[in-house]
Amino acid sequence: MFFQSIILFSSSLFTTWACPEHSYDESGSALQKRAEGQDWAYEASYNWGMINENYTLCQTGTMQSPIPLLFTQGLSLGHKPTFSNAAQVAGTFLNWGYGPGFTVAKNLSSTTTVTFEDGKDGVNETAYLKGWHIHSPADHSVQADRSKAELHFVYGDASGADRAVFAFRVDPGNTRSAFFDQLPAMISFREKKRQIPISMDLELALEEVNHFSEFWTYRGSLTSPPCWEGIRWYVARNILFVSNEQMQSILAVSTYSARAEQEVWLHAINV
Numbered sequence: 029m030f031f032q033s034i035i036l037f038s039s040s041l042f043t044t045w046a047c048p049e050h051s052y053d054e055s056g057s058a059l060q061k062r063a064e065g066q067d068w069a070y071e072a073s074y075n076w077g078m079i080n081e082n083y084t085l086c087q088t089g090t091m092q093s094p095i096p097l098l099f100t101q102g103l104s105l106g107h108k109p110t111f112s113n114a115a116q117v118a119g120t121f122l123n124w125g126y127g128p129g130f131t132v133a134k135n136l137s138s139t140t141t142v143t144f145e146d147g148k149d150g151v152n153e154t155a156y157l158k159g160w161h162i163h164s165p166a167d168h169s170v171q172a173d174r175s176k177a178e179l180h181f182v183y184g185d186a187s188g189a190d191r192a193v194f195a196f197r198v199d200p201g202n203t204r205s206a207f208f209d210q211l212p213a214m215i216s217f218r219e220k221k222r223q224i225p226i227s228m229d230l231e232l233a234l235e236e237v238n239h240f241s242e243f244w245t246y247r248g249s250l251t252s253p254p255c256w257e258g259i260r261w262y263v264a265r266n267i268l269f270v271s272n273e274q275m276q277s278i279l280a281v282s283t284y285s286a287r288a289e290q291e292v293w294l295h296a297i298n299v
C-alpha cells in the first residue's frame with residue numbers, strides 16, 4: 029500500500045519519459061513537467077494505434093519494438109559496438125515514472141559515447157549517452173523467457189535525437205551487482221525530492237554483460253507512443269545478475285512498463 033502510493037505519485041510527475049525517448053538534464057535540477065493528460069498506458073499497448081492520430085505507427089510500423097528473440101536467430105556477427113569514456117559520468121539519479129533512471133548532465137564534450145554501424149555500409153557513427161532507465165518486466169524475451177527487468181542505455185546524436193538503445197536483461201542471481209551497488213538507496217524515492225546528483229561508473233554495467241561481446245541487434249522503434257522507428261537496438265546475450273535484495277529494491281520502486289511484443293517484420297535481426 030505504501031509503495032503503491034509512492035509509485036503513483038512518481039508516475040504523475042515524469043510520465044513524458046517514454047522509452048527510449050530520453051532527455052538530457054540541462055539544468056542539473058529542473059526536470060520536464062509531465063505532458064498534461066497522457067492518453068496511453070503500458071497495460072493497453074495493443075491498442076495504441078487507435079487512440080491518437082500521432083500514434084498510427086504503433087499499429088502500422090514495420091520495425092516496432094520490442095520483439096521476441098531466439099537462439100535460432102543466431103547472434104550478430106556485425107555491428108560491433110565500441111564504448112568509450114564510461115567510467116565516470118555525471119548526472120541525476122531519479123524515478124522516470126516507472127522505475128529507477130539516470131539522466132546524463134548535458135555536456136557532450138565530457139559524456140560517454142558508443143560507436144556503432146547502423147547500416148551495412150561499413151560507416152560507423154558515434155552517439156552520446158543521454159541516460160538509462162529500467163523497465164519491469166523486461167521488454168524483450170529470449171526463448172520465450174522474460175527477465176524480471178530490463179535496463180536501457182539510450183544514446184542520441186549530437187542534436188539529441190535517439191539513435192540506439194542497449195538493453196541489459198536483469199535477473200536475480202547469487203552475487204550483488206557492482207553497478208547497482210553504487211546507486212543511492214532506492215528508498216530515497218520515498219522523499220518528495222527524488223532527484224539525486226551523482227557520478228556513476230557505467231563501465232560496471234558493461235562489464236557485467238561482457239561489453240556486449242555477444243548480442244542480438246535489429247532495426248526497431250521507441251517502445252511507447254509515438255513509436256518512432258529508426259532506432260538501432262542491441263540486446264546483450266549475457267544477463268546482468270543482481271542479488272535477490274537488489275532485485276527487490278528495484279522492483280519496490282517500479283511499476284509495469286513493458287510493451288507487448290511485436291511481430292518480427294522488417295527488423296533485419298542481426299543483419
Ligand SMILES: *[C@@H]1O[C@H](CO)[C@@H](O)[C@H](O)[C@H]1NC(C)=O
Nearest residue numbers: 067079080081082083084254
Ligand atoms: C498530433 O501532433 C501534433 C503536432 O505535435 C499536435 O498539434 C496534435 O494536437 C496532435 N494530435 C493529437 C490528437 O494529440
Ligand SMILES: *[C@@H]1O[C@H](CO)[C@@H](O)[C@H](O)[C@H]1NC(C)=O
Nearest residue numbers: 118133134135136137138139
Ligand atoms: C564539459 O566537460 C568538459 C570536459 O570534462 C569540461 O572541461 C567543461 O568544463 C564542461 N562544461 C560544462 C559547461 O560543464
Ligand SMILES: *[C@@H]1O[C@H](CO)[C@@H](O)[C@H](O)[C@H]1NC(C)=O
Nearest residue numbers: 108109110144145150151152
Ligand atoms: C567501423 O568500426 C569497426 C569496429 O570498430 C571497424 O572494424 C571498422 O574498420 C570501422 N569502419 C570504418 C569505415 O572505419
Ligand SMILES: [Zn+2]
Nearest residue numbers: 047048163180
Ligand atoms: Zn526503455
